[in-house]
Amino acid sequence: MHLKQLTLTQYKNFSSKTFDFDPNINCFVGDNGVGKSNILDAIYHLSFCKSYFNPISLQNIQIGNDFFVIKGLYEKTYVKKKLSVHSKKDRKRLLKEMVKPTRKYLNILV
Numbered sequence: 001m002h003l004k005q006l007t008l009t010q011y012k013n014f015s016s017k018t019f020d021f022d023p024n025i026n027c028f029v030g031d032n033g034v035g036k037s038n039i040l041d042a043i044y045h046l047s048f049c050k051s052y053f054n055p056i057s058l059q060n061i062q063i064g065n066d067f068f069v070i071k072g073l074y075e076k077t078y079v080k081k082k083l084s085v086h087s088k089k090d091r092k093r094l095l096k097e098m099v100k101p102t103r104k105y106l107n108i109l110v
């Protein structure tokens with residue numbers, strides 16, 4: 001299974017950003033402070049429902065906003081899986097999961 005797409009909303013320095021990943025190798029290149037480590041931590045957050053660096057989830061919300069959303073689209077042969085983590089100041093953290101068989105998989109089932 002690989003992470004095909006990552007969408008960040010009001011997460012640290014990313015107001016709204018979508019990344020499309022290659023199934024093999026991906027490189028993050030940029031000046032200090034552009035958000036390379038933040039992308040990796042967002043993927044960690046999506047995987048473990050918490051930040052690697054900051055145990056307080058709400059502190060990952062972009063300064064000046066009151067929630068963040070991290071969405072990931074995972075793809076495995078025949079199955080697409082969407083995962084998202086939401087954190088809102090006045091609510092509990094929420095993890096959503098949606099697994100959707102692809103057409104190919106449905107064809108196999110019938």
Ligand SMILES: Nc1ncnc2c1ncn2[C@@H]1O[C@H](COP(=O)(O)OP(=O)(O)O)[C@@H](O)[C@H]1O
Binds near residue numbers: 034035037038039063
């Ligand atoms: N809660 C936050 N809201 C807005 N920006 C943030 C927040 N937390 C961190 N940042 C910003 O994230 C940037 C650091 O990103 P980072 O991933 O460490 O950069 P890199 O790894 O590319 O050097 C800094 O510009 C910092 O101001």
Ligand SMILES: [Mg+2]
Binds near residue numbers: 037
């Ligand atoms: Mg870094």
